[in-house]
Amino acid sequence: MTQYFLKTSRIDSILVWGHGLENLNQILDEIRENKNFEILKIKKYKPKRMKSFVKEIYSYDYAPFWHLKDKTKYLLKTPQEVCFIFIKNLNPNEDYLGENSFRHKECLTLKKFKEQLRDKYNPYSNNKRTHNHVIHATDSQEQTSHIMNYLGYQEGISHFESENKFVNLPYYIKGFNNFEFKEIDVADLFCNIIEGDRWDDWKLKAISVKESPQYRGLSDDIEIYLDYINTFLGGPLQEDYHIHRYKNLSENFEYLKKPYQNSFVIVEKIDDKYFILDGLHRACSHVFQKNKMIKICQISK
Amino acid sequence: MPDIKIDLKAIFEKLEDKPYCIIKLSNDFPTYEKGSDLDIFCYDIDDVARIILGCLQSQNVSVKIIKMPQQLYIDIMEGGNINLRFDLYGSLPSYKNVMIKESFFPSVVENTIEFDGGGCLVKVPNEVNECILRYIEYHECYAQRPDKIKHIDYLLEKTENSGVGLNVVLDKLHYYIQLPMVKENRLVTSNSFYRRTSYFFELFKKIPIVFRAKGLKETLILIYKKIKK
Numbered sequence: 252m253t254q255y256f257l258k259t260s261r262i263d264s265i266l267v268w269g270h271g272l273e274n275l276n277q278i279l280d281e282i283r284e285n286k287n288f289e290i291l292k293i294k295k296y297k298p299k300r301m302k303s304f305v306k307e308i309y310s311y312d313y314a315p316f317w318h319l320k321d322k323t324k325y326l327l328k329t330p331q332e333v334c335f336i337f338i339k340n341l342n343p344n345e346d347y348l349g350e351n352s353f354r355h356k357e358c359l360t361l362k363k364f365k366e367q368l369r370d371k372y373n374p375y376s377n378n379k380r381t382h383n384h385v386i387h388a389t390d391s392q393e394q395t396s397h398i399m400n401y402l403g404y405q406e407g408i409s410h411f412e413s414e415n416k417f418v419n420l421p422y423y424i425k426g427f428n429n430f431e432f433k434e435i436d437v438a439d440l441f442c443n444i445i446e447g448d449r450w451d452d453w454k455l456k457a458i459s460v461k462e463s464p465q466y467r468g469l470s471d472d473i474e475i476y477l478d479y480i481n482t483f484l485g486g487p488l489q490e491d492y493h494i495h496r497y498k499n500l501s502e503n504f505e506y507l508k509k510p511y512q513n514s515f516v517i518v519e520k521i522d523d524k525y526f527i528l529d530g531l532h533r534a535c536s537h538v539f540q541k542n543k544m545i546k547i548c549q550i551s552k
Numbered sequence: 553m554p555d556i557k558i559d560l561k562a563i564f565e566k567l568e569d570k571p572y573c574i575i576k577l578s579n580d581f582p583t584y585e586k587g588s589d590l591d592i593f594c595y596d597i598d599d600v601a602r603i604i605l606g607c608l609q610s611q612n613v614s615v616k617i618i619k620m621p622q623q624l625y626i627d628i629m630e631g632g633n634i635n636l637r638f639d640l641y642g643s644l645p646s647y648k649n650v651m652i653k654e655s656f657f658p659s660v661v662e663n664t665i666e667f668d669g670g671g672c673l674v675k676v677p678n679e680v681n682e683c684i685l686r687y688i689e690y691h692e693c694y695a696q697r698p699d700k701i702k703h704i705d706y707l708l709e710k711t712e713n714s715g716v717g718l719n720v721v722l723d724k725l726h727y728y729i730q731l732p733m734v735k736e737n738r739l740v741t742s743n744s745f746y747r748r749t750s751y752f753f754e755l756f757k758k759i760p761i762v763f764r765a766k767g768l769k770e771t772l773i774l775i776y777k778k779i780k781k
Binding site: 417418428431507546 | 598601609624
Protein backbone atom coordinates (compact mmCIF):
# COMPACT_ATOMS: atom_id res chain seq x y z
CA MET A 252 0.00 0.00 0.00
CA THR A 253 1.31 3.44 -0.91
CA GLN A 254 1.88 5.66 2.08
CA TYR A 255 1.62 9.41 1.76
CA PHE A 256 3.27 11.86 4.12
CA LEU A 257 2.49 15.50 4.57
CA LYS A 258 5.89 17.16 4.47
CA THR A 259 6.01 20.52 6.13
CA SER A 260 8.79 22.86 7.02
CA ARG A 261 9.20 26.08 8.94
CA ILE A 262 11.78 28.81 9.38
CA ASP A 263 13.66 28.94 12.67
CA SER A 264 16.43 31.02 14.09
CA ILE A 265 19.39 29.97 16.20
CA LEU A 266 21.07 32.82 18.02
CA VAL A 267 24.70 32.39 19.07
CA TRP A 268 25.46 34.71 21.96
CA GLY A 269 28.76 36.59 22.23
CA HIS A 270 30.44 34.02 24.49
CA GLY A 271 29.65 31.29 21.97
CA LEU A 272 31.09 33.01 18.91
CA GLU A 273 34.49 31.41 19.37
CA ASN A 274 32.75 28.13 18.48
CA LEU A 275 30.67 29.59 15.65
CA ASN A 276 32.32 27.52 12.91
CA GLN A 277 31.82 24.30 14.89
CA ILE A 278 28.18 25.22 15.57
CA LEU A 279 27.65 25.92 11.86
CA ASP A 280 29.21 22.54 11.02
CA GLU A 281 26.88 20.80 13.48
CA ILE A 282 23.87 22.45 11.79
CA ARG A 283 25.14 21.52 8.33
CA GLU A 284 25.57 17.90 9.38
CA ASN A 285 22.01 17.71 10.72
CA LYS A 286 19.70 16.55 7.93
CA ASN A 287 16.72 18.27 9.54
CA PHE A 288 18.14 21.73 8.96
CA GLU A 289 19.22 23.82 6.01
CA ILE A 290 21.06 27.09 6.66
CA LEU A 291 19.38 30.02 4.89
CA LYS A 292 21.14 33.03 6.28
CA ILE A 293 23.97 33.85 8.66
CA LYS A 294 23.85 37.34 10.08
CA LYS A 295 26.18 38.81 12.66
CA TYR A 296 24.80 41.69 14.69
CA LYS A 297 26.16 44.20 17.18
CA PRO A 298 23.42 45.30 19.62
CA LYS A 299 23.70 48.88 20.83
CA ARG A 300 22.50 47.98 24.32
CA MET A 301 22.70 44.40 25.49
CA LYS A 302 19.92 44.79 28.05
CA SER A 303 17.29 45.99 25.59
CA PHE A 304 18.47 43.46 22.99
CA VAL A 305 18.02 40.54 25.41
CA LYS A 306 14.60 41.88 26.34
CA GLU A 307 13.66 42.14 22.67
CA ILE A 308 14.74 38.58 21.92
CA TYR A 309 12.74 37.18 24.83
CA SER A 310 9.78 39.54 24.47
CA TYR A 311 8.03 37.08 22.17
CA ASP A 312 8.76 34.15 24.44
CA TYR A 313 5.99 32.07 25.96
CA ALA A 314 7.18 32.97 29.47
CA PRO A 315 6.84 36.52 30.83
CA PHE A 316 10.13 38.41 30.84
CA TRP A 317 10.25 38.80 34.66
CA HIS A 318 10.47 35.01 34.81
CA LEU A 319 13.46 35.04 32.48
CA LYS A 320 15.17 38.05 34.01
CA ASP A 321 17.39 36.06 36.36
CA LYS A 322 17.97 33.39 33.74
CA THR A 323 19.29 35.93 31.26
CA LYS A 324 21.36 38.06 33.66
CA TYR A 325 24.60 36.42 32.54
CA LEU A 326 23.99 37.66 28.97
CA LEU A 327 24.57 41.27 30.04
CA LYS A 328 28.22 40.39 30.64
CA THR A 329 28.77 38.58 27.34
CA PRO A 330 30.55 40.26 24.36
CA GLN A 331 28.31 42.73 22.55
CA GLU A 332 28.27 40.77 19.31
CA VAL A 333 25.91 37.96 18.32
CA CYS A 334 25.19 35.83 15.29
CA PHE A 335 21.76 34.84 13.97
CA ILE A 336 21.57 31.63 11.96
CA PHE A 337 18.27 31.36 10.10
CA ILE A 338 17.46 27.80 9.14
CA LYS A 339 14.84 25.92 7.21
CA ASN A 340 13.57 23.33 9.65
CA LEU A 341 12.64 20.34 7.51
CA ASN A 342 11.27 18.32 10.40
CA PRO A 343 9.25 20.60 12.66
CA ASN A 344 8.07 17.92 15.03
CA GLU A 345 5.88 20.36 16.92
CA ASP A 346 4.24 19.63 20.24
CA TYR A 347 2.70 21.58 23.08
CA LEU A 348 4.82 21.65 26.20
CA GLY A 349 4.47 23.19 29.69
CA GLU A 350 1.44 23.75 31.83
CA ASN A 351 -1.12 26.53 32.21
CA SER A 352 0.22 29.95 31.17
CA PHE A 353 3.59 28.40 30.27
CA ARG A 354 2.01 26.02 27.75
CA HIS A 355 3.56 26.68 24.37
CA LYS A 356 4.28 25.16 20.98
CA GLU A 357 7.83 23.95 20.42
CA CYS A 358 9.74 21.99 17.81
CA LEU A 359 11.04 18.81 19.46
CA THR A 360 13.74 18.33 16.79
CA LEU A 361 15.21 21.77 17.44
CA LYS A 362 14.78 21.44 21.21
CA LYS A 363 16.85 18.24 21.20
CA PHE A 364 19.44 19.76 18.89
CA LYS A 365 19.88 22.94 20.94
CA GLU A 366 20.38 20.86 24.09
CA GLN A 367 23.12 18.90 22.27
CA LEU A 368 24.82 22.19 21.34
CA ARG A 369 24.48 23.51 24.88
CA ASP A 370 25.98 20.28 26.25
CA LYS A 371 28.97 20.79 23.99
CA TYR A 372 29.54 24.52 24.07
CA ASN A 373 28.01 25.94 27.27
CA PRO A 374 30.62 26.91 29.89
CA TYR A 375 31.22 24.21 32.50
CA SER A 376 31.77 24.69 36.23
CA ASN A 377 32.93 21.81 38.44
CA ASN A 378 32.35 19.42 35.56
CA LYS A 379 28.75 20.56 35.41
CA ARG A 380 27.10 22.37 32.53
CA THR A 381 26.14 25.89 33.55
CA HIS A 382 22.91 27.58 32.46
CA ASN A 383 24.91 30.28 30.67
CA HIS A 384 23.56 29.11 27.33
CA VAL A 385 25.64 29.85 24.25
CA ILE A 386 22.64 29.56 21.98
CA HIS A 387 18.99 30.48 21.94
CA ALA A 388 16.59 28.90 19.46
CA THR A 389 13.10 29.96 18.51
CA ASP A 390 10.11 27.92 19.68
CA SER A 391 7.86 28.87 16.80
CA GLN A 392 7.95 30.45 13.38
CA GLU A 393 6.16 33.51 14.81
CA GLN A 394 9.20 34.14 17.03
CA THR A 395 11.46 33.95 13.96
CA SER A 396 9.24 36.47 12.20
CA HIS A 397 9.51 38.77 15.22
CA ILE A 398 13.31 38.54 15.12
CA MET A 399 13.28 39.25 11.38
CA ASN A 400 11.19 42.36 11.99
CA TYR A 401 13.63 43.45 14.72
CA LEU A 402 16.55 43.09 12.30
CA GLY A 403 14.77 45.32 9.79
CA TYR A 404 13.16 42.73 7.50
CA GLN A 405 9.63 44.09 7.61
CA GLU A 406 8.26 41.25 5.49
CA GLY A 407 9.20 38.75 8.24
CA ILE A 408 9.83 35.18 7.15
CA SER A 409 8.42 35.97 3.67
CA HIS A 410 11.91 37.42 3.17
CA PHE A 411 13.02 33.85 2.46
CA GLU A 412 10.40 33.17 -0.19
CA SER A 413 11.68 32.94 -3.72
CA GLU A 414 9.67 34.80 -6.35
CA ASN A 415 10.20 32.44 -9.25
CA LYS A 416 10.07 28.75 -9.71
CA PHE A 417 10.90 28.42 -13.40
CA VAL A 418 14.52 29.38 -12.84
CA ASN A 419 16.32 28.80 -9.56
CA LEU A 420 16.48 32.28 -8.10
CA PRO A 421 17.65 32.81 -4.54
CA TYR A 422 15.29 34.57 -2.16
CA TYR A 423 17.30 37.79 -2.18
CA ILE A 424 16.79 38.45 -5.91
CA LYS A 425 13.36 39.99 -6.16
CA GLY A 426 11.37 42.36 -8.35
CA PHE A 427 12.75 41.21 -11.73
CA ASN A 428 10.25 40.44 -14.50
CA ASN A 429 12.43 40.03 -17.60
CA PHE A 430 14.70 37.07 -18.08
CA GLU A 431 16.97 36.46 -21.03
CA PHE A 432 18.84 33.21 -21.48
CA LYS A 433 21.88 33.36 -23.70
CA GLU A 434 25.47 32.27 -24.13
CA ILE A 435 28.24 34.79 -23.48
CA ASP A 436 32.01 34.90 -23.39
CA VAL A 437 33.34 34.20 -19.88
CA ALA A 438 35.65 37.21 -20.28
CA ASP A 439 32.55 39.44 -20.07
CA LEU A 440 31.61 38.07 -16.65
CA PHE A 441 32.25 40.30 -13.65
CA CYS A 442 31.45 40.12 -9.97
CA ASN A 443 31.42 42.29 -6.89
CA ILE A 444 33.76 41.09 -4.21
CA ILE A 445 34.27 42.37 -0.69
CA GLU A 446 37.39 44.16 0.42
CA GLY A 447 38.26 44.91 4.02
CA ASP A 448 39.65 43.50 7.24
CA ARG A 449 36.52 42.76 9.24
CA TRP A 450 32.93 41.62 8.68
CA ASP A 451 31.67 45.01 9.88
CA ASP A 452 34.14 47.18 7.94
CA TRP A 453 34.22 46.55 4.21
CA LYS A 454 33.55 47.89 0.72
CA LEU A 455 32.60 46.38 -2.63
CA LYS A 456 34.92 46.14 -5.60
CA ALA A 457 33.99 45.11 -9.16
CA ILE A 458 36.45 42.70 -10.74
CA SER A 459 36.53 39.99 -13.38
CA VAL A 460 35.64 36.46 -12.33
CA LYS A 461 39.22 35.23 -12.75
CA GLU A 462 40.42 37.74 -10.15
CA SER A 463 37.86 36.70 -7.54
CA PRO A 464 38.89 34.83 -4.37
CA GLN A 465 36.41 32.13 -5.44
CA TYR A 466 38.35 31.50 -8.67
CA ARG A 467 41.77 31.97 -7.10
CA GLY A 468 40.74 29.46 -4.45
CA LEU A 469 40.52 26.90 -7.24
CA SER A 470 43.42 28.03 -9.41
CA ASP A 471 45.99 29.15 -6.77
CA ASP A 472 45.32 28.20 -3.18
CA ILE A 473 42.06 27.24 -1.45
CA GLU A 474 43.29 29.18 1.62
CA ILE A 475 42.53 32.44 -0.27
CA TYR A 476 38.86 31.46 -0.41
CA LEU A 477 38.87 30.18 3.18
CA ASP A 478 40.33 33.44 4.45
CA TYR A 479 37.72 35.39 2.45
CA ILE A 480 34.72 33.58 3.92
CA ASN A 481 36.16 33.49 7.43
CA THR A 482 36.55 37.27 7.35
CA PHE A 483 33.18 38.22 5.91
CA LEU A 484 30.77 35.39 6.77
CA GLY A 485 27.83 36.79 8.72
CA GLY A 486 28.58 40.32 7.52
CA PRO A 487 28.35 41.01 3.79
CA LEU A 488 28.40 37.25 3.08
CA GLN A 489 25.18 35.91 4.55
CA GLU A 490 24.70 32.70 2.56
CA ASP A 491 26.01 29.40 3.85
CA TYR A 492 29.39 29.45 2.15
CA HIS A 493 31.65 26.61 3.14
CA ILE A 494 34.95 25.36 1.85
CA HIS A 495 34.00 21.65 1.70
CA ARG A 496 30.81 22.41 -0.15
CA TYR A 497 32.74 24.48 -2.68
CA LYS A 498 35.31 21.72 -3.13
CA ASN A 499 32.54 19.15 -3.64
CA LEU A 500 30.84 21.43 -6.14
CA SER A 501 33.95 22.06 -8.21
CA GLU A 502 34.98 18.40 -8.36
CA ASN A 503 33.20 16.62 -11.23
CA PHE A 504 31.26 19.81 -11.88
CA GLU A 505 29.13 19.99 -14.99
CA TYR A 506 27.27 23.24 -15.47
CA LEU A 507 23.48 22.87 -16.04
CA LYS A 508 23.70 19.12 -15.75
CA LYS A 509 20.38 17.38 -15.02
CA PRO A 510 18.59 17.83 -12.60
CA TYR A 511 20.14 21.32 -12.36
CA GLN A 512 19.27 22.33 -15.94
CA ASN A 513 17.53 25.50 -14.70
CA SER A 514 20.29 26.53 -12.27
CA PHE A 515 21.68 29.29 -14.48
CA VAL A 516 24.22 31.83 -13.34
CA ILE A 517 22.11 34.95 -12.77
CA VAL A 518 23.56 38.19 -14.11
CA GLU A 519 22.60 41.81 -14.52
CA LYS A 520 24.00 43.82 -17.42
CA ILE A 521 25.59 47.12 -16.39
CA ASP A 522 27.61 49.13 -18.96
CA ASP A 523 28.13 46.13 -21.27
CA LYS A 524 29.45 44.06 -18.38
CA TYR A 525 27.60 41.07 -16.99
CA PHE A 526 27.65 41.23 -13.20
CA ILE A 527 26.94 37.99 -11.38
CA LEU A 528 24.12 38.27 -8.85
CA ASP A 529 23.97 34.57 -8.07
CA GLY A 530 26.13 31.60 -9.06
CA LEU A 531 29.65 32.96 -8.74
CA HIS A 532 30.92 29.63 -7.39
CA ARG A 533 29.34 27.76 -10.33
CA ALA A 534 30.72 30.29 -12.80
CA CYS A 535 34.23 29.95 -11.31
CA SER A 536 34.07 26.15 -11.49
CA HIS A 537 32.90 26.38 -15.12
CA VAL A 538 35.66 28.86 -16.04
CA PHE A 539 38.25 26.77 -14.15
CA GLN A 540 37.38 23.88 -16.47
CA LYS A 541 38.73 26.03 -19.32
CA ASN A 542 35.31 26.76 -20.82
CA LYS A 543 35.25 29.89 -22.97
CA MET A 544 31.49 30.37 -23.14
CA ILE A 545 28.75 30.18 -20.52
CA LYS A 546 24.94 30.12 -20.65
CA ILE A 547 23.54 32.75 -18.34
CA CYS A 548 20.22 34.20 -17.30
CA GLN A 549 20.27 37.97 -17.63
CA ILE A 550 17.61 39.61 -15.51
CA SER A 551 16.15 43.12 -15.63
CA LYS A 552 13.18 44.96 -14.17
CA MET B 553 9.30 28.02 -42.30
CA PRO B 554 11.53 29.34 -39.50
CA ASP B 555 15.24 28.52 -39.43
CA ILE B 556 15.15 27.32 -35.81
CA LYS B 557 13.26 24.11 -35.38
CA ILE B 558 11.91 23.60 -31.88
CA ASP B 559 11.26 20.04 -30.81
CA LEU B 560 7.71 20.59 -29.58
CA LYS B 561 7.17 16.86 -29.18
CA ALA B 562 9.89 16.66 -26.52
CA ILE B 563 8.36 19.60 -24.66
CA PHE B 564 4.80 18.28 -24.62
CA GLU B 565 5.96 14.81 -23.66
CA LYS B 566 7.43 16.37 -20.50
CA LEU B 567 4.14 18.19 -19.87
CA GLU B 568 2.11 15.00 -20.21
CA ASP B 569 1.26 14.75 -16.49
CA LYS B 570 0.59 18.45 -15.99
CA PRO B 571 -2.87 20.01 -16.23
CA TYR B 572 -2.73 22.32 -19.23
CA CYS B 573 -4.72 23.12 -22.35
CA ILE B 574 -3.56 24.68 -25.64
CA ILE B 575 -6.09 27.23 -26.85
CA LYS B 576 -6.79 27.90 -30.53
CA LEU B 577 -4.29 25.37 -31.77
CA SER B 578 -3.31 25.90 -35.38
CA ASN B 579 -4.28 23.20 -37.87
CA ASP B 580 -0.63 23.05 -38.99
CA PHE B 581 0.63 22.01 -35.55
CA PRO B 582 3.37 20.91 -34.80
CA THR B 583 4.77 23.07 -37.62
CA TYR B 584 4.32 26.81 -37.18
CA GLU B 585 4.89 30.15 -38.86
CA LYS B 586 7.77 32.30 -37.64
CA GLY B 587 6.49 34.72 -34.98
CA SER B 588 3.44 32.65 -34.05
CA ASP B 589 2.41 31.81 -30.52
CA LEU B 590 0.97 28.94 -28.53
CA ASP B 591 -1.62 30.04 -25.96
CA ILE B 592 -1.60 27.67 -23.02
CA PHE B 593 -3.96 27.66 -20.02
CA CYS B 594 -2.44 26.05 -16.93
CA TYR B 595 -2.78 26.26 -13.15
CA ASP B 596 0.90 26.77 -12.31
CA ILE B 597 2.60 28.92 -14.94
CA ASP B 598 5.96 28.78 -13.13
CA ASP B 599 5.95 24.99 -13.05
CA VAL B 600 5.04 24.68 -16.74
CA ALA B 601 7.61 27.37 -17.63
CA ARG B 602 10.30 25.49 -15.69
CA ILE B 603 9.65 22.33 -17.73
CA ILE B 604 9.57 24.19 -21.07
CA LEU B 605 12.75 26.07 -20.17
CA GLY B 606 14.50 22.84 -19.17
CA CYS B 607 13.69 21.34 -22.60
CA LEU B 608 14.70 24.49 -24.49
CA GLN B 609 17.98 24.60 -22.59
CA SER B 610 18.98 21.29 -24.12
CA GLN B 611 17.85 22.51 -27.57
CA ASN B 612 20.42 25.32 -27.38
CA VAL B 613 18.26 28.31 -28.30
CA SER B 614 18.16 31.88 -27.06
CA VAL B 615 15.15 32.45 -24.81
CA LYS B 616 13.49 35.49 -23.28
CA ILE B 617 10.92 35.34 -20.49
CA ILE B 618 8.58 38.14 -19.52
CA LYS B 619 6.66 37.59 -16.32
CA MET B 620 3.37 39.23 -15.41
CA PRO B 621 1.17 38.45 -12.42
CA GLN B 622 -1.01 35.80 -14.10
CA GLN B 623 0.71 35.46 -17.45
CA LEU B 624 4.14 34.54 -18.70
CA TYR B 625 5.74 34.74 -22.14
CA ILE B 626 8.51 32.39 -23.16
CA ASP B 627 9.93 33.78 -26.38
CA ILE B 628 12.32 31.75 -28.50
CA MET B 629 14.46 34.33 -30.23
CA GLU B 630 15.96 34.21 -33.69
CA GLY B 631 18.16 37.14 -34.68
CA GLY B 632 16.34 39.64 -32.48
CA ASN B 633 12.89 38.48 -33.56
CA ILE B 634 10.48 36.07 -31.96
CA ASN B 635 10.55 32.66 -33.55
CA LEU B 636 7.89 31.12 -31.32
CA ARG B 637 6.11 32.39 -28.20
CA PHE B 638 4.66 30.21 -25.45
CA ASP B 639 1.95 32.39 -23.91
CA LEU B 640 1.10 30.87 -20.54
CA TYR B 641 -2.05 31.95 -18.72
CA GLY B 642 -2.64 31.24 -15.02
CA SER B 643 -6.19 32.59 -15.24
CA LEU B 644 -8.61 33.77 -17.91
CA PRO B 645 -7.33 36.64 -20.08
CA SER B 646 -8.98 39.94 -19.23
CA TYR B 647 -11.65 40.36 -21.94
CA LYS B 648 -12.82 43.90 -22.62
CA ASN B 649 -16.20 43.25 -24.24
CA VAL B 650 -17.45 40.26 -22.36
CA MET B 651 -17.42 39.22 -18.71
CA ILE B 652 -16.66 35.54 -18.17
CA LYS B 653 -16.72 33.92 -14.73
CA GLU B 654 -13.29 32.90 -13.42
CA SER B 655 -14.54 29.35 -12.95
CA PHE B 656 -14.58 28.84 -16.71
CA PHE B 657 -10.76 28.62 -16.59
CA PRO B 658 -10.60 25.35 -14.54
CA SER B 659 -13.48 24.00 -16.63
CA VAL B 660 -11.32 24.40 -19.75
CA VAL B 661 -8.18 22.94 -18.13
CA GLU B 662 -10.03 19.98 -16.62
CA ASN B 663 -12.03 19.06 -19.74
CA THR B 664 -9.41 18.52 -22.39
CA ILE B 665 -9.13 16.02 -25.21
CA GLU B 666 -5.96 14.71 -26.79
CA PHE B 667 -4.93 15.98 -30.19
CA ASP B 668 -2.37 14.09 -32.23
CA GLY B 669 -0.42 16.51 -34.40
CA GLY B 670 1.95 14.34 -36.42
CA GLY B 671 2.82 12.16 -33.44
CA CYS B 672 2.95 15.07 -31.01
CA LEU B 673 0.19 14.53 -28.45
CA VAL B 674 -1.16 17.69 -26.85
CA LYS B 675 -4.15 18.61 -24.71
CA VAL B 676 -6.75 20.87 -26.34
CA PRO B 677 -10.21 21.99 -25.13
CA ASN B 678 -13.12 19.64 -25.71
CA GLU B 679 -15.43 20.62 -28.57
CA VAL B 680 -17.94 22.54 -26.43
CA ASN B 681 -15.23 24.60 -24.71
CA GLU B 682 -13.45 25.14 -28.04
CA CYS B 683 -16.67 26.56 -29.52
CA ILE B 684 -17.18 28.84 -26.49
CA LEU B 685 -13.60 30.10 -26.61
CA ARG B 686 -13.85 30.82 -30.31
CA TYR B 687 -17.16 32.60 -29.83
CA ILE B 688 -15.64 34.75 -27.07
CA GLU B 689 -12.66 35.52 -29.32
CA TYR B 690 -15.03 36.52 -32.15
CA HIS B 691 -17.11 38.70 -29.83
CA GLU B 692 -14.02 40.30 -28.31
CA CYS B 693 -12.20 41.17 -31.53
CA TYR B 694 -14.72 41.30 -34.38
CA ALA B 695 -14.99 45.11 -34.37
CA GLN B 696 -11.25 45.47 -35.01
CA ARG B 697 -10.62 42.20 -36.85
CA PRO B 698 -13.45 41.25 -39.23
CA ASP B 699 -11.52 38.12 -40.19
CA LYS B 700 -12.53 36.71 -36.80
CA ILE B 701 -15.76 35.70 -38.49
CA LYS B 702 -13.83 32.47 -39.14
CA HIS B 703 -14.64 31.48 -35.53
CA ILE B 704 -18.38 31.71 -36.26
CA ASP B 705 -17.87 29.64 -39.40
CA TYR B 706 -16.05 27.07 -37.24
CA LEU B 707 -18.88 27.10 -34.69
CA LEU B 708 -21.53 26.65 -37.37
CA GLU B 709 -19.57 23.88 -39.02
CA LYS B 710 -19.17 22.05 -35.70
CA THR B 711 -22.81 22.36 -34.73
CA GLU B 712 -24.09 21.37 -38.14
CA ASN B 713 -21.72 18.57 -39.06
CA SER B 714 -19.85 17.34 -35.99
CA GLY B 715 -22.74 16.70 -33.64
CA VAL B 716 -21.96 19.43 -31.12
CA GLY B 717 -25.32 20.75 -29.93
CA LEU B 718 -25.61 24.50 -30.35
CA ASN B 719 -27.94 24.58 -27.34
CA VAL B 720 -25.26 22.81 -25.24
CA VAL B 721 -22.68 25.41 -26.27
CA LEU B 722 -25.01 28.33 -25.62
CA ASP B 723 -26.24 26.93 -22.30
CA LYS B 724 -22.68 26.58 -21.03
CA LEU B 725 -21.71 29.99 -22.40
CA HIS B 726 -24.70 31.61 -20.68
CA TYR B 727 -23.84 29.88 -17.42
CA TYR B 728 -20.30 31.27 -17.48
CA ILE B 729 -21.22 34.78 -18.60
CA GLN B 730 -21.20 37.19 -15.73
CA LEU B 731 -23.71 40.01 -15.74
CA PRO B 732 -22.36 43.45 -14.95
CA MET B 733 -23.32 44.88 -11.63
CA VAL B 734 -25.85 47.69 -12.11
CA LYS B 735 -24.64 50.77 -10.36
CA GLU B 736 -26.44 54.03 -9.66
CA ASN B 737 -23.89 56.55 -10.86
CA ARG B 738 -25.83 59.74 -10.00
CA LEU B 739 -24.56 61.18 -6.76
CA VAL B 740 -27.15 63.06 -4.75
CA THR B 741 -25.94 64.99 -1.76
CA SER B 742 -27.91 64.84 1.47
CA ASN B 743 -27.18 68.53 2.11
CA SER B 744 -30.24 70.50 0.94
CA PHE B 745 -28.27 73.71 0.39
CA TYR B 746 -25.85 72.04 -2.02
CA ARG B 747 -28.73 70.19 -3.68
CA ARG B 748 -30.70 73.41 -4.36
CA THR B 749 -27.58 75.31 -5.47
CA SER B 750 -26.71 72.51 -7.85
CA TYR B 751 -30.30 72.47 -9.19
CA PHE B 752 -30.33 76.21 -9.89
CA PHE B 753 -26.87 76.08 -11.40
CA GLU B 754 -28.05 73.42 -13.85
CA LEU B 755 -31.06 75.62 -14.70
CA PHE B 756 -28.81 78.62 -15.14
CA LYS B 757 -26.71 76.69 -17.67
CA LYS B 758 -29.87 76.10 -19.75
CA ILE B 759 -30.71 79.83 -20.09
CA PRO B 760 -28.48 80.54 -23.15
CA ILE B 761 -29.78 77.38 -24.87
CA VAL B 762 -33.44 78.34 -24.33
CA PHE B 763 -32.65 81.95 -25.29
CA ARG B 764 -31.17 80.84 -28.60
CA ALA B 765 -34.03 78.48 -29.30
CA LYS B 766 -37.07 80.43 -28.14
CA GLY B 767 -36.05 84.06 -27.81
CA LEU B 768 -35.93 86.49 -24.87
CA LYS B 769 -39.63 86.71 -24.09
CA GLU B 770 -40.16 82.94 -23.82
CA THR B 771 -36.98 82.59 -21.75
CA LEU B 772 -38.13 85.23 -19.25
CA ILE B 773 -41.55 83.55 -18.97
CA LEU B 774 -39.89 80.18 -18.26
CA ILE B 775 -37.58 81.73 -15.63
CA TYR B 776 -40.56 83.38 -13.95
CA LYS B 777 -42.49 80.08 -13.91
CA LYS B 778 -39.58 78.18 -12.39
CA ILE B 779 -39.04 80.80 -9.65
CA LYS B 780 -42.75 80.91 -8.90
CA LYS B 781 -42.85 77.10 -8.63
